[in-house]
Amino acid sequence: MNSEPRANRIAALFGIRYPIVSGGMVWCSGWRLAAAVSEAGGLGLIGSGSMTPDLLREQIHKCRAATDRPFGVNVPLVYRHAAGIMQVIVEERVPVVFTSAGSPRTWTARLHDAGCRVAHVVSSSKFALKCAEAGVDAVVAEGFEAGGHNGREETSTMVLVPQVRAAVDLPLLAAGGIATGEGMLAAFALGAEGVQMGTRFALTRESSASEEFKRLCTRLEEGDTMLALKKLSPTRLVRNGFYRLVAAAEARDASAEELLELIGTGRTRRGIFEGDTEEGELEIGQIVSLIRDLPSAGEVVQQTVSRYEEARARLRSL
Amino acid sequence: MNSEPRANRIAALFGIRYPIVSGGMVWCSGWRLAAAVSEAGGLGLIGSGSMTPDLLREQIHKCRAATDRPFGVNVPLVYRHAAGIMQVIVEERVPVVFTSAGSPRTWTARLHDAGCRVAHVVSSSKFALKCAEAGVDAVVAEGFEAGGHNGREETSTMVLVPQVRAAVDLPLLAAGGIATGEGMLAAFALGAEGVQMGTRFALTRESSASEEFKRLCTRLEEGDTMLALKKLSPTRLVRNGFYRLVAAAEARDASAEELLELIGTGRTRRGIFEGDTEEGELEIGQIVSLIRDLPSAGEVVQQTVSRYEEARARLRSL
Numbered sequence: 001m002n003s004e005p006r007a008n009r010i011a012a013l014f015g016i017r018y019p020i021v022s023g024g025m026v027w028c029s030g031w032r033l034a035a036a037v038s039e040a041g042g043l044g045l046i047g048s049g050s051m052t053p054d055l056l057r058e059q060i061h062k063c064r065a066a067t068d069r070p071f072g073v074n075v076p077l078v079y080r081h082a083a084g085i086m087q088v089i090v091e092e093r094v095p096v097v098f099t100s101a102g103s104p105r106t107w108t109a110r111l112h113d114a115g116c117r118v119a120h121v122v123s124s125s126k127f128a129l130k131c132a133e134a135g136v137d138a139v140v141a142e143g144f145e146a147g148g149h150n151g152r153e154e155t156s157t158m159v160l161v162p163q164v165r166a167a168v169d170l171p172l173l174a175a176g177g178i179a180t181g182e183g184m185l186a187a188f189a190l191g192a193e194g195v196q197m198g199t200r201f202a203l204t205r206e207s208s209a210s211e212e213f214k215r216l217c218t219r220l221e222e223g224d225t226m227l228a229l230k231k232l233s234p235t236r237l238v239r240n241g242f243y244r245l246v247a248a249a250e251a252r253d254a255s256a257e258e259l260l261e262l263i264g265t266g267r268t269r270r271g272i273f274e275g276d277t278e279e280g281e282l283e284i285g286q287i288v289s290l291i292r293d294l295p296s297a298g299e300v301v302q303q304t305v306s307r308y309e310e311a312r313a314r315l316r317s318l
Numbered sequence: 319m320n321s322e323p324r325a326n327r328i329a330a331l332f333g334i335r336y337p338i339v340s341g342g343m344v345w346c347s348g349w350r351l352a353a354a355v356s357e358a359g360g361l362g363l364i365g366s367g368s369m370t371p372d373l374l375r376e377q378i379h380k381c382r383a384a385t386d387r388p389f390g391v392n393v394p395l396v397y398r399h400a401a402g403i404m405q406v407i408v409e410e411r412v413p414v415v416f417t418s419a420g421s422p423r424t425w426t427a428r429l430h431d432a433g434c435r436v437a438h439v440v441s442s443s444k445f446a447l448k449c450a451e452a453g454v455d456a457v458v459a460e461g462f463e464a465g466g467h468n469g470r471e472e473t474s475t476m477v478l479v480p481q482v483r484a485a486v487d488l489p490l491l492a493a494g495g496i497a498t499g500e501g502m503l504a505a506f507a508l509g510a511e512g513v514q515m516g517t518r519f520a521l522t523r524e525s526s527a528s529e530e531f532k533r534l535c536t537r538l539e540e541g542d543t544m545l546a547l548k549k550l551s552p553t554r555l556v557r558n559g560f561y562r563l564v565a566a567a568e569a570r571d572a573s574a575e576e577l578l579e580l581i582g583t584g585r586t587r588r589g590i591f592e593g594d595t596e597e598g599e600l601e602i603g604q605i606v607s608l609i610r611d612l613p614s615a616g617e618v619v620q621q622t623v624s625r626y627e628e629a630r631a632r633l634r635s636l
Contacts, residue, residue: 007634018636124540144462145474153541156463156474158495158504159604163540166608177476186476186504189629222442222481223471253569286477290484305636311507312633316325318336318623 009171010194013117013137014096015070017041018305020184021173022297023198024074024098025148026050026283027272030208031059033201033297035066040301045098049076050269053084060092070095076149077102090114098196101149101233104134121175123151123160125167132168139168140196143176147199147285150227150234158190165191179287181307185315197304199285204297212275213282214294222289231256238282242267327489328512331435331455332414333388335359336623338502339491340615341516342392342416343466344368344601345590348526349377351519351615353384358619363416367394368587371402378410388413394467395420408432416514419467419551422452439493439514441469441478443485456489457482458514463495465517465603468545468552476508483509497605499625503633515622517603522615530593531600532612540607549574556600560585
């Protein structure tokens with residue numbers, strides 16, 4: 001009953017079967033993960049935030065060779081290669097672009113001219129309103145639970161989604177703390193029409209993260225990630241050796257410059273991609289404590305859908 | 319369809335119509351609020367955390383005079399009057415007790431002997447397991463969004479509820495970030511069987527908070543509350559003048575003793591009850607940014623139920 005997927009605005013907008021998007025995560029979201037998610041009926045994103053423009057072009061070609069379904073690229077607008085990345089996206093006519101960490105005004109019109117659908121990630125309803133003004137096609141409301149970069153307001157997904165829903169009429173995806181069909185259903189109850197899942201897809205076979213990182217993550221418990229680096233850009237990190245260095249520096253009120261020096265370069269690559277789980281910077285969401293397995297991305301999509309339906313069937317009248 | 323309220327374990331356990339509980343909030347949850355919530359079909363809690371045992375006894379008598387429906391008392395177990403409070407609860411045969419901030423082992427058996435139903439508030443699945451071992455009747459999973467005292471793990475409701483659901487079979491209430499029927503439905507999607515709402519009931523006509531506090535709260539926006547006092551007991555506060563003093567002290571790594579001295583005594587009374595919204599300590603949940611009105615508690619219960627049903631009817635198959 002009521003099974004008209006085209007009635008879902010996110011699915012219709014991106015031309016996909018299920019309104020499930022894999023986050024564009026540095027060192028996790030290469031073409032393999034993106035293609036697997038899209039093949040399974042979701043929308044796979046290539047995370048360009050750790051790529052040169054040339055590498056992104058190669059990734060797009062490989063993704064297209066692996067699936068003829070729509071896929072997307074995530075672009076953190078503060079990334080030093082952002083302009084070159086956008087050039088490649090326009091030239092390659094990538095169907096969907098998710099932008100984050102910057103103003104949606106900068107690129108939306110040019111991406112629309114190139115035929116791209118544009119979604120922008122926000123952590124407040126104030127920024128959602130700016131997205132509406134900038135003419136983006138969809139907005140992602142990403143809560144405090146999310147891994148990696150995060151909003152200063154620390155607004156959780158449970159609070160943020162209804163707030164953004166009330167502020168704008170745009171098609172709305174929820175992100176942060178969602179890794180299951182039950183979480184997806186909860187997000188829909190709050191007014192979302194789709195979900196972006198990062199942590200869940202980072203911990204799949206097709207994720208390009210190291211086995212060391214993946215295995216560590218499946219053993220993390222509640223409280224094992226924490227929001228840090230609030231003087232720079234608040235970032236959710238695993239509480240490993242690197243985190244403890246950061247926390248100690250922050251406890252003595254270290255300046256932004258001192259923190260930048262402490263981090264150095266290549267820390268996320270070292271942690272997530274190369275598997276140095278103690279000295280590397282490990283970005284993962286709070287929902288990691290619920291994840292104990294490393295399935296394929298296609299299994300994640302299928303299980304999310306089936307558990308959404310099961311959870312929906314369990315909801316009773318009061 | 320499917321409208322069998324008795325199938326809900328929380329409603330059955332407490333003998334109420336709707337599995338909606340008003341939090342036992344200091345300076346807000348007197349007999350007026352508790353009786354109004356219980357009269358409307360929910361479970362009203364008297365917050366004993368700011369009362370002497372004698373005052374609590376008077377409040378219980380007034381609550382019983384105002385409603386013949388079940389009600390409860392919330393007891394923070396670290397409160398200096400906790401033993402005297404429990405004595406009154408046992409003597410008065412209060413039907414339901416919600417305990418928090420302490421071990422559920424200490425009082426559960428004695429409360430059961432006196433015929434009380436016991437729920438305990440937790441911020442992690444580890445503590446939920448301790449509740450199960452201690453024989454409590456229900457558990458409240460309260461997330462990072464909640465006002466006032468909060469868990470050290472900073473686990474949000476979206477993450478905590480499924481985690482506690484997976485850990486224990488006990489009847490489960492969700493708290494933190496829930497102020498609407500949509501939020502209640504989201505919590506149920508995650509596995510909860512009832513909700514405890516604090517902020518929403520603090521901002522009702524029957525709440526004993528000052529008008530100044532209530533009016534300020536209906537103007538707060540996203541990011542206007544923040545988790546502070548992490549060296550003592552993490553507490554979600556409004557970012558007013560008092561908060562800025564605390565934040566400045568914490569930025570210079572002030573000790574727990576310095577923070578205690580800064581707070582002094584009577585700060586929450588001054589802020590919430592007496593209405594000094596600048597110098598007082600104002601505890602309220604993150605969901606406050608969604609609340610713009612001051613209805614009656616009965617209207618809150620009714621609207622939560624009707625919006626739950628409407629939101630449930632909107633959920634579609636994928």
